[in-house]
Amino acid sequence: xxxxxxxxxxxxxxxxxxxxxxxxxxxxxxxxxxxxxxxxxxxxxxxxxxxxxxxxxxxxxxxxxxxxxxxxxxxxxxxxxxxxxxxxxxxxxxxxxxxxxxxxxxxxxxxxxxxxxxxxxxxxxxxxxxxxxxxxxxxxxxxxxxxxxxxxxxxxxxxxxxxxxxxxxxxxxxxxxxxxxxxxxxxxxxxxxxxxxxxxxxxxxxxxxxxxxxxxxxxxxxxxxxxxx
Amino acid sequence: xxxxxxxxxxxxxxxxxxxxxxxxxxxxxxxxxxxxxxxxxxxxxxxxxxxxxxxxxxxxxxxxxxxxxxxxxxxxxxxxxxxxxxxxxxxxxxxxxxxxxxxxxxxxxxxxxxxxxxxxxxxxxxxxxxxxxxxxxxxxxxxxxxxxxxxxxxxxxxxxxxxxxxxxxxxxxxxxxxxxxxxxxxxxxxxxxxxxxxxxxxxxxxxxxxxxxxxxxxxxxxxxxxxxxxxxxxxxxxxxxxxxxxxxxxxxxxxxxxxxxxxxxxxxxxxxxxxxxxxxxxxxxxxxxxxxxxxxxxxxxxxxxxxxxxxxxxxxxxxxxxxxxxxxxxxxxxxxxxxxxxxxxxxxxxxxxxxxxxxxxxxxxxxxxxxxxxxxxxxxxxxxxxxxxxxxxxxxxxxxxxxxxxxxxxxxxxxxxxxxxxxxxxxxxxxxxxxxxxxxxxxxxxxxxxxxxxxxxxxxxxxxxxxxxxx
Ligand code: SF4
Numbered sequence: 001x002x003x004x005x006x007x008x009x010x011x012x013x014x015x016x017x018x019x020x021x022x023x024x025x026x027x028x029x030x031x032x033x034x035x036x037x038x039x040x041x042x043x044x045x046x047x048x049x050x051x052x053x054x055x056x057x058x059x060x061x062x063x064x065x066x067x068x069x070x071x072x073x074x075x076x077x078x079x080x081x082x083x084x085x086x087x088x089x090x091x092x093x094x095x096x097x098x099x100x101x102x103x104x105x106x107x108x109x110x111x112x113x114x115x116x117x118x119x120x121x122x123x124x125x126x127x128x129x130x131x132x133x134x135x136x137x138x139x140x141x142x143x144x145x146x147x148x149x150x151x152x153x154x155x156x157x158x159x160x161x162x163x164x165x166x167x168x169x170x171x172x173x174x175x176x177x178x179x180x181x182x183x184x185x186x187x188x189x190x191x192x193x194x195x196x197x198x199x200x201x202x203x204x205x206x207x208x209x210x211x212x213x214x215x216x217x218x219x220x221x222x223x224x225x226x227x228x229x
Numbered sequence: 230x231x232x233x234x235x236x237x238x239x240x241x242x243x244x245x246x247x248x249x250x251x252x253x254x255x256x257x258x259x260x261x262x263x264x265x266x267x268x269x270x271x272x273x274x275x276x277x278x279x280x281x282x283x284x285x286x287x288x289x290x291x292x293x294x295x296x297x298x299x300x301x302x303x304x305x306x307x308x309x310x311x312x313x314x315x316x317x318x319x320x321x322x323x324x325x326x327x328x329x330x331x332x333x334x335x336x337x338x339x340x341x342x343x344x345x346x347x348x349x350x351x352x353x354x355x356x357x358x359x360x361x362x363x364x365x366x367x368x369x370x371x372x373x374x375x376x377x378x379x380x381x382x383x384x385x386x387x388x389x390x391x392x393x394x395x396x397x398x399x400x401x402x403x404x405x406x407x408x409x410x411x412x413x414x415x416x417x418x419x420x421x422x423x424x425x426x427x428x429x430x431x432x433x434x435x436x437x438x439x440x441x442x443x444x445x446x447x448x449x450x451x452x453x454x455x456x457x458x459x460x461x462x463x464x465x466x467x468x469x470x471x472x473x474x475x476x477x478x479x480x481x482x483x484x485x486x487x488x489x490x491x492x493x494x495x496x497x498x499x500x501x502x503x504x505x506x507x508x509x510x511x512x513x514x515x516x517x518x519x520x521x522x523x524x525x526x527x528x529x530x531x532x533x534x535x536x537x538x539x540x541x542x543x544x545x546x547x548x549x550x551x552x553x554x555x556x557x558x559x560x561x562x563x564x565x566x567x568x569x570x571x572x573x574x575x576x577x578x579x580x581x582x583x584x585x586x587x588x589x590x591x592x593x594x595x596x597x598x599x600x601x602x603x604x605x606x607x608x609x610x611x612x613x614x615x616x617x618x619x620x621x622x623x624x625x626x627x628x629x630x631x632x633x634x635x636x637x638x639x640x641x642x643x644x645x646x647x648x649x650x651x652x653x654x655x656x657x658x659x660x661x662x663x664x665x666x667x668x669x670x671x672x673x674x675x676x677x678x679x680x681x682x683x684x685x686x687x688x689x690x691x692x693x694x695x696x697x698x699x700x
Contacts (some may be wrong), residue, residue: 033268
């Protein structure tokens with residue numbers, strides 16, 4: 001994972017609440033078996049007027065000029081500014097991959113959906129929760145004639161506005177540490193292998209019925225009654 | 230000290246401990262896999278030179294991409310080559326690692342959240358994960374079941390643990406009796422309408438009360454399924470006789486003395502009488518009417534007797550803007566009564582409502598009637614091959630076909646339209662699925678979420694109607 005320390009980047013204001021992962025990356029692009037190739041289809045249904053399919057490039061498509069992503073002001077955006085409950089809906093991590101591939105490193109919103117929020121940290125995308133009044137101010141700033149840059153300083157847990165106002169944000173210290181150091185999450189857990197094995201052995205004693213799947217899987221096809229009475 | 234909630238109990242039983250960085254490691258009993266969110270996880274595992282921790286905890290099936298017709302052709306029936314590659318990749322990964330898979334030709338294949346319970350692979354007190362947000366479905370069995378992203382799919386494959394923070398406890402208490410033909414689907418839509426799609430974010434919901442106890446397992450699964458639409462990663466219902474009766478005799482469930490041992494433990498899987506919840510919602514089942522979503526989020530929901538909202542009556546400009554946008558997308562006007570809105574297609578299926586009980590209700594509504602002329606397609610897609618076989622054995626399939634429905638093979642189908650079943654732009658659909666987001670059932674398609682009974686009545690009438698007036 002790419003470490004995250006500090007960035008200064010342009011803000012893209014997406015003024016909609018409850019943006020769901022079906023909008024961030026529509027399902028027709030989930031057919032890929034790879035982790036890359038999603039950036040061109042970020043917000044596909046809003047960004048283009050025609051229905052996209054896998055493998056097309058943006059210049060073959062009809063742009064929706066009303067949509068903020070196509071606004072010439074925001075072509076270097078690295079920070080997405082959003083409304084509440086960003087990333088709700090499906091668990092698809094492709095949403096995070098698409099944002100990163102497009103160039104977004106930070107999403108700022110008043111609240112996030114749980115699965116999306118945790119997916120962000122696995123990939124080095126920083127989700128920042130800020131209070132409504134600051135979000136309002138940022139929308140106001142970012143919607144001006146000239147796009148604005150913000151500095152996001154993760155070690156200092158600060159967002160620095162163009163007028164030098166500094167806003168502090170909260171972040172779980174463990175997640176912060178992992179992001180800054182670009183740590184391998186699986187590696188961290190595997191370092192505890194022995195404890196997992198010990199737990200598993202005791203658990204097997206306590207709940208033996210959970211450890212007989214291989215045998216059950218071989219069982220003949222079950223005739224479904226569907227009755228729950 | 231106060232007692233424990235059901236969620237507390239299952240969490241505590243699986244807590245391996247704290248990792249060096251202070252995060253909790255939760256042991257995972259069951260990992261369900263499907264073709265869309267697993268390929269990158271297997272690839273990551275291989276690239277890192279890692280092995281799955283415990284093969285027998287995994288169970289796989291293809292569901293999102295599979296076609297619902299021409300199924301005897303197996304893989305060759307998948308005309309979309311990119312989709313086919315994904316299904317083949319799952320086959321290959323399962324074969325390589327020795328993971329049990331119900332493949333495209335297996336009679337037990339189906340939507341991952343339907344086959345888990347059907348096989349007894351979902352058991353009380355389990356921790357269950359799947360790279361799919363509707364994993365919450367399995368909470369109906371007092372399991373802690375959560376959707377995860379692909380990185381976590383890889384993490385669970387490699388370590389048998391999920392690293393996370395404990396959520397809060399939210400109780401939804403529903404007492405009273407649901408009126409006839411008003412179902413668990415109407416109940417969960419009403420709950421989402423009441424608390425919003427972010428209402429339970431950061432919490433695990435436990436559904437309790439006499440109306441919940443009275444639900445069948447199918448109904449409880451419908452309820453827990455849509456917990457994610459209320460913002461909760463997991464929804465749960467405590468163990469009772471209904472739970473145990475459903476599980477007894479299923480292939481992956483224990484039998485004999487192991488069953489007795491398990492049952493003694495499972496009986497403890499209810500919240501203690503003095504358990505404390507962080508938040509609660511209380512609802513009266515008796516006053517509920519059938520629900521229909523009018524907009525592009527599951528929280529945009531009204532009773533069948535109500536009308537689409539008026540943006541001018543919104544609390545603030547942002548809400549007005551959201552209502553306006555949704556009305557435009559859906560092709561509805563402010564204050565338009567939902568009953569009478571004409572439809573193009575009907576979809577009965579998805580992990581929310583594709584079980585045998587759902588199909589029985591549909592059959593009871595449509596028996597001896599015909600799908601209305603203006604309906605271009607009325608699709609019924611069973612949740613699994615076994616549900617399909619049973620519906621055929623019970624004569625339900627004949628009723629559907631005689632009424633003019635398309636009777637298909639199992640899969641996700643038009644719930645998310647990754648396979649060929651989809652809406653054309655601006656087509657309006659009554660759907661028993663769980664998401665009405667823009668484009669969910671096809672580019673520019675218009676989805677209204679309803680119960681199976683309401684979808685059946687709409688198919689016959691050609692427009693929305695209160696099923697209680699026509700059944
Ligand atoms: S039926 Fe729909 S919601 Fe359920 S797993 Fe399939 S795509 Fe997801």
